[in-house]
Amino acid sequence: MEGEAAANASGVRHADALIALADALVGDDDAAMGKARGRLLQAVGACGLVDAAAVVSNFERMVRIADATGIPLDAPLSVLAGELGKELGLLRYASAANTPAPGTVARLIGALFRPLAHGTLRLARLKGRARGGTSPLD
Amino acid sequence: MEEISYVGAAFPVRGDLSEAHARAWRRLSEPGTHWSGAERVAIAAELRHARGCRVCAERNAALSPFSITAPHDSLGALEPAAVDVIHRVATDPRRLTRAWFERILASGLTDGQYVELIGVIVTVLSIDVFCRGVDVQPHPLPEPREGKASGYRPPAARLDVAWVPMVPSRGAVGAEADLWTSGRTANVVRALSLVPDEVRTLKDLGGAHYIPCEKMADLRAGRSLDRRQIELVAGRVSALRECFY
Numbered sequence: 001m002e003g004e005a006a007a008n009a010s011g012v013r014h015a016d017a018l019i020a021l022a023d024a025l026v027g028d029d030d031a032a033m034g035k036a037r038g039r040l041l042q043a044v045g046a047c048g049l050v051d052a053a054a055v056v057s058n059f060e061r062m063v064r065i066a067d068a069t070g071i072p073l074d075a076p077l078s079v080l081a082g083e084l085g086k087e088l089g090l091l092r093y094a095s096a097a098n099t100p101a102p103g104t105v106a107r108l109i110g111a112l113f114r115p116l117a118h119g120t121l122r123l124a125r126l127k128g129r130a131r132g133g134t135s136p137l138d
Numbered sequence: 139m140e141e142i143s144y145v146g147a148a149f150p151v152r153g154d155l156s157e158a159h160a161r162a163w164r165r166l167s168e169p170g171t172h173w174s175g176a177e178r179v180a181i182a183a184e185l186r187h188a189r190g191c192r193v194c195a196e197r198n199a200a201l202s203p204f205s206i207t208a209p210h211d212s213l214g215a216l217e218p219a220a221v222d223v224i225h226r227v228a229t230d231p232r233r234l235t236r237a238w239f240e241r242i243l244a245s246g247l248t249d250g251q252y253v254e255l256i257g258v259i260v261t262v263l264s265i266d267v268f269c270r271g272v273d274v275q276p277h278p279l280p281e282p283r284e285g286k287a288s289g290y291r292p293p294a295a296r297l298d299v300a301w302v303p304m305v306p307s308r309g310a311v312g313a314e315a316d317l318w319t320s321g322r323t324a325n326v327v328r329a330l331s332l333v334p335d336e337v338r339t340l341k342d343l344g345g346a347h348y349i350p351c352e353k354m355a356d357l358r359a360g361r362s363l364d365r366r367q368i369e370l371v372a373g374r375v376s377a378l379r380e381c382f383y
Binding site for chain 2: 011012014018019022023026028033034037045046048050051052053058059060062063064065066067068069070071072074085090091099
């Protein structure tokens with residue numbers, strides 16, 4: 001599932017308009033930029049638009065830092081992520097070469113701790129609901 | 139010195155963003171660790187010039203980024219190796235390789251110069267992208283300030299997992315104590331630590347653009363956008379740029 005259907009299925013409010021802004025700001029089509037800006041402005045207001053532009057520009061900075069210095073994914077995250085990179089098709093990225101595949105022991109540790117990580121997130125969601133608000137994980 | 143201002147912008151830019159950009163612009167004009175103020179501003183000018191480089195456009199369309207060997211359309215103020223770094227990082231960051239990086243160092247650029255160069259590029263680029271996002275013209279580049287580059291190199295910096303030397307995770311002590319809580323940081327924060335001032339700029343901008351380091355683990359941290367919306371946008375940019383990290 002891709003595109004707007006995927007965005008809308010994500011459960012994130014105004015996902016489609018946010019993604020459209022990110023796409024336009026990373027691209028170089030000024031007409032698309034204007035259209036995306038207007039669409040996001042309608043969806044989340046002026047402050048939301050400014051925040052979205054700030055996040056896009058932040059990550060235009062961060063991806064270049066990562067790719068220009070050859071840093072690997074941090075070891076704990078790499079272990080916990082397991083096969084996720086492969087499942088999401090991320091291994092085709094040239095920069096995937098900067099993160100060595102975890103060894104056998106690391107893969108075993110990851111397999112052991114991934115259910116715990118899922119459980120912890122589930123607990124955080126339940127606790128958030130119990131406190132009477134929505135959990136940020138909802 | 140030109141001050142950065144968003145007064146008169148079509149959309150209300152938060153004070154913390156405006157102030158972080160003003161600090162970054164001031165730092166841009168000052169002598170750095172390995173580059174003078176004039177050189178730092180020249181890097182920013184070359185970055186903006188790179189967007190119109192025909193060689194970069196041709197290279198981006200080519201199957202291999204290294205099959206195009208013509209020199210870049212350049213302003214001529216910097217050495218070719220620095221120009222190549224600026225243009226490639228600006229226009230084709232997803233295909234940078236260790237072998238290319240090693241050729242850059244072999245051409246005479248030092249590792250410290252390279253790291254500071256990356257720091258200047260990404261600082262100016264991120265502010266320019268933000269301006270485009272809120273429909274503001276790019277800020278005029280500042281007048282460079284006189285003075286010598288400090289030449290500072292953190293004593294703890296060493297080669298470990300990246301292409302460049304970095305301060306170890308537990309090495310944020312002494313003069314580097316403010317960079318992160320010693321023993322607890324991510325590689326992307328350590329990445330520019332061979333030039334600690336670039337990490338300071340990164341943290342300052344990141345706190346205003348994204349989320350302050352101390353709130354990173356708080357899944358409720360957000361402003362007008364909630365955390366999930368923020369991470370959706372962050373993930374989208376990372377996917378568009380094919381950044382595995």
